Amino acid sequence: xxxxxxxxxxxxxxxxxxxxxxxxxxxxxxxxxxxxxxxxxxxxxxxxxxxxxxxxxxxxxxxxxxxxxxxxxxxxxxxxxxxxxxxxxxxxxxxxxxxxxxxxxxxxxxxxxxxxxxxxxxxxxxxxxxxxxxxxxxxxxxxxxxxxxxxxxxxxxxxxxxxxxxxxxxxxxxxxxxxxxxxxxxxxxxxxxxxxxxxxxxxxxxxxxxxxxxxxxxxxxxxxxxxxxxxxxxxxxxxxxxxx
Amino acid sequence: xxxxxxxxxxxxxxxxxxxxxxxxxxxxxxxxxxxxxxxxxxxxxxxxxxxxxxxxxxxxxxxxxxxxxxxxxxxxxxxxxxxxxxxxxxxxxxxxxxxxxxxxxxxxxxxxxxxxxxxxxxxxxxxxxxxxxxxxxxxxxxxxxxxxxxxxxxxxxxxxxxxxxxxxxxxxxxxxxxxxxxxxxxxxxxxxxxxxxxxxxxxxxxxxxxxxxxxxxxxxxxxxxxxxxxxxxxxxxxxxxxxxxxxxxxxxxxxxxxxxxxxxxxxxxxxxxxxxxxxxxxxxxxxxxxxxxxxxxxxxxxxxxxxxxxxxxxxxxxxxxxxxxxxxxxxxxxxxxxxxxxxxxxxxxxxxxxx
Numbered sequence: 001x002x003x004x005x006x007x008x009x010x011x012x013x014x015x016x017x018x019x020x021x022x023x024x025x026x027x028x029x030x031x032x033x034x035x036x037x038x039x040x041x042x043x044x045x046x047x048x049x050x051x052x053x054x055x056x057x058x059x060x061x062x063x064x065x066x067x068x069x070x071x072x073x074x075x076x077x078x079x080x081x082x083x084x085x086x087x088x089x090x091x092x093x094x095x096x097x098x099x100x101x102x103x104x105x106x107x108x109x110x111x112x113x114x115x116x117x118x119x120x121x122x123x124x125x126x127x128x129x130x131x132x133x134x135x136x137x138x139x140x141x142x143x144x145x146x147x148x149x150x151x152x153x154x155x156x157x158x159x160x161x162x163x164x165x166x167x168x169x170x171x172x173x174x175x176x177x178x179x180x181x182x183x184x185x186x187x188x189x190x191x192x193x194x195x196x197x198x199x200x201x202x203x204x205x206x207x208x209x210x211x212x213x214x215x216x217x218x219x220x221x222x223x224x225x226x227x228x229x230x231x232x233x234x235x236x237x238x239x240x241x242x243x244x
Numbered sequence: 245x246x247x248x249x250x251x252x253x254x255x256x257x258x259x260x261x262x263x264x265x266x267x268x269x270x271x272x273x274x275x276x277x278x279x280x281x282x283x284x285x286x287x288x289x290x291x292x293x294x295x296x297x298x299x300x301x302x303x304x305x306x307x308x309x310x311x312x313x314x315x316x317x318x319x320x321x322x323x324x325x326x327x328x329x330x331x332x333x334x335x336x337x338x339x340x341x342x343x344x345x346x347x348x349x350x351x352x353x354x355x356x357x358x359x360x361x362x363x364x365x366x367x368x369x370x371x372x373x374x375x376x377x378x379x380x381x382x383x384x385x386x387x388x389x390x391x392x393x394x395x396x397x398x399x400x401x402x403x404x405x406x407x408x409x410x411x412x413x414x415x416x417x418x419x420x421x422x423x424x425x426x427x428x429x430x431x432x433x434x435x436x437x438x439x440x441x442x443x444x445x446x447x448x449x450x451x452x453x454x455x456x457x458x459x460x461x462x463x464x465x466x467x468x469x470x471x472x473x474x475x476x477x478x479x480x481x482x483x484x485x486x487x488x489x490x491x492x493x494x495x496x497x498x499x500x501x502x503x504x505x506x507x508x509x510x511x512x513x514x515x516x517x518x519x520x521x522x523x524x525x526x527x528x529x530x531x532x533x534x535x536x537x538x539x540x541x542x543x544x545x546x547x548x549x550x551x552x553x554x555x556x557x558x559x560x561x562x563x564x565x566x567x568x569x570x571x572x573x574x575x576x577x578x579x580x581x582x583x584x585x586x587x588x589x590x591x592x593x594x595x596x597x598x599x
Contacts (some may be wrong), residue, residue: 009422009480010520034521057484057521079421096427236405 001109001116002029004045006038006061007053007077012098016051017079019105026109035059039067047072049112051096054078055244062148065141067188069179071150073112074141093148119152137187144175154192157206157222159184161199169225193238195236196220197231210242248574252575267312270383275305297494299322304369305346307337308376328543336507337594338369419477419510420449441479444472459568462494463537466505473506474526477513484523495532498593500539501564505556508541508587514586516545524583534592539589547579558587565591 003026007013009056015032020026027044030040034056042050046222050072054061065071094108119138142149151170158169161181167174185193185201196202209221218230218238232237280299286293311333320326342365401417423445430438451469455461471489478485509526524544531538558577565573572592580586 006486009426010482011426011429011433011480014433015425018429018432036521054520057519057523079341079425098421100425 001026001112002045003027003049004030004032004041004047004072005051006020006035006056006064008033008056008116009053012077012148016100019035019100019102022102023106023109025113035061035067037063038064042068042072048116049073049075051075051077054080062141065150068141070137071139071141073115073139074150075108077111085170093150094159094196097236104210106169115152116197126155135176138182139170142175142177143174147173147175149175149222153189154205157203157225157230159201159225194241196228197234200228202228204241212237252286252373261557266383270379271305271309272375275301278304291596295352296345299345299348300341300365301380303341303374304337304372307340308380310371310463312380314476320533330381334370334374338372340374341369342366361433362502373452374425395546419473422480423476430479437479441476448472448476454505458502459500460499462496462518463491463498463500463505466500467491467496467528468531470505470509470528474513481517481523484520485517486523488525488527489535490527490529493528495595498530498532498537498591499546500537500589501561501568501589502591504561504564505539507561508589510547511557512541512585512587516543517568535593537589537593538593541587542580544586545585546583547577551552565589 003020005016005028007016009074014051017028017031018093019029026049028161029042029047033090036056038052042046047150049106052061052064052074053183054076055078056064060066061076064072072235074094075086076093077098077100079098084194091179096104096108139150139152141226142151149170149172151168155170156168159181160167162176164178164180166179166181168178181199185195188201192204196206206222206225207220208223210220211221213219214231216235217232218235220228220230220238222228252374258346279297282297282300283289285295286297311329315326315329318329342362348524423441427438427441427445430441448469451465451472455469467489474485474487478487505528509528512526519524526541526543528542529540558575564576565575567594574588574590576588578586
């Protein structure tokens with residue numbers, strides 16, 4: 001795993017570096033002292049994993065993630081009290097409290113390894129889906145009030161346009177992100193995501209049932225989700241794609 | 245009753261309920277005493293007098309109890325309404341008592357009741373019922389005042405608890421975990437420095453815990469704690485934190501509330517330096533002039549972004565100053581330059597402090 005350490009304190013960075021020495025499969029490809037440096041390093045080095053301090057001068061860890069289109073696997077590090085730690089737990093984000101215990105670090109790295117492998121498996125299935133030279137999105141960071149999520153694209157059943165925003169539907173919630181549906185579409189893996197109509201994109205893996213309506217239009221029922229009407233033009237494409 | 249809001253009933257069940265027992269005891273003892281007095285003072289002592297006295301007093305007791313029940317059940321919104329009820333009661337109850345006695349005595353034929361006797365009974369009844377009303381309302385008012393007092397105490401307690409909790413949250417060494425994290429790495433890097441830092445940390449913790457129990461400390465003690473605190477932060481922030489002290493030696497014996505300077509330094513760091521990627525300066529100065537201690541904590545940063553989260557710590561510091569010095573001390577926070585925030589405290593040097 002290629003990892004980036006983001007922390008404003010030199011001692012905190014070197015401490016983590018020392019702890020990571022015990023993990024040979026983790027290669028530290030860089031360090032950043034603040035959000036700006038981190039942003040640059042992430043874009044340039046494209047790490048698999050980032051260790052991210054929440055409290056930093058300038059933009060904090062969350063604000064950094066909001067700047068990223070595609071979010072690497074993230075392990076937050078924080079000296080926060082238990083209250084803040086609970087907020088992380090509720091949002092199912094992985095975090096380590098400082099001082100970091102080697103056992104907790106082990107557990108987090110195991111989890112990170114697993115998500116990395118499943119992401120790799122996803123993109124193998126996806127095949128050659130690259131567009132505009134970008135790799136398809138793996139996960140996105142979303143913040144809605146006090147809640148934060150790092151959502152794997154595979155977990156999103158549907159995306160819905162709301163003006164300049166897009167609402168993401170997944171099991172834990174349906175927050176808005178400040179990006180247009182069209183902008184997101186360009187970075188999506190086309191073998192998984194399908195434009196259903198002008199305002200909705202669906203995840204094909206989440207389709208439970210397909211019904212045929214008049215004039216050959218299709219209506220799709222998503223698992224644990226609503227029925228989505230497919231526009232006439234797109235119905236044709238969907239039939240081809242699913243070879244119905 | 246003037247301070248009761250117009251919508252609150254003047255007499256409420258709530259006020260009666262816990263005191264029902266004392267009412268019954270008062271009612272029984274009062275009427276029994278009255279009956280005993282009446283009997284003792286009457287010219288003849290015999291069955292007829294006993295019956296007459298008993299009828300009179302029992303009638304009075306029942307009638308006043310009826311009055312109490314009526315007053316109790318009725319929500320009173322105006323003092324005039326309640327007063328009118330009692331005035332009417334003072335006229336009606338004696339009339340009822342007199343009527344009951346005349347009728348019963350006539351039926352029992354034990355007494356001959358003259359017109360003068362009826363008038364005398366009625367007048368006596370008025371006196372007794374007026375006295376009853378006075379005692380009743382007096383007791384009622386006493387109870388109400390006590391309830392108000394208890395309520396005021398309760399509110400004060402709530403306020404104090406909240407203040408205490410706010411203070412504790414403020415004084416909590418939330419910097420602790422960051423230090424421990426830095427210290428752990430420092431142990432590998434520079435053993436001696438880590439050891440010194442650990443001692444600083446112990447001293448600071450001891451001071452913080454003890455500070456809760458003291459009203460004032462000397463500036464020297466507080467400054468020692470603040471220097472420890474900032475030296476620990478220096479380990480974390482390294483070159484990003486630059487410190488300057490300018491303390492007039494004569495001011496060191498002056499007394500200040502504990503954690504005051506600490507709060508200001510912490511604020512300056514948390515809302516100033518920690519927000520600046522390039523870091524900045526914190527300078528602390530103290531002078532004693534004309535019996536007034538003036539402490540200044542200046543930090544790089546801007547007031548704008550500090551304002552909101554700053555409020556709690558500063559509010560507590562101000563409150564502590566007010567508790568100890570009243571209006572004679574002040575705490576002022578302002579932007580003192582393009583990129584500097586200044587917190588300034590003035591404290592009168594209290595009398596009797598050694599110079």
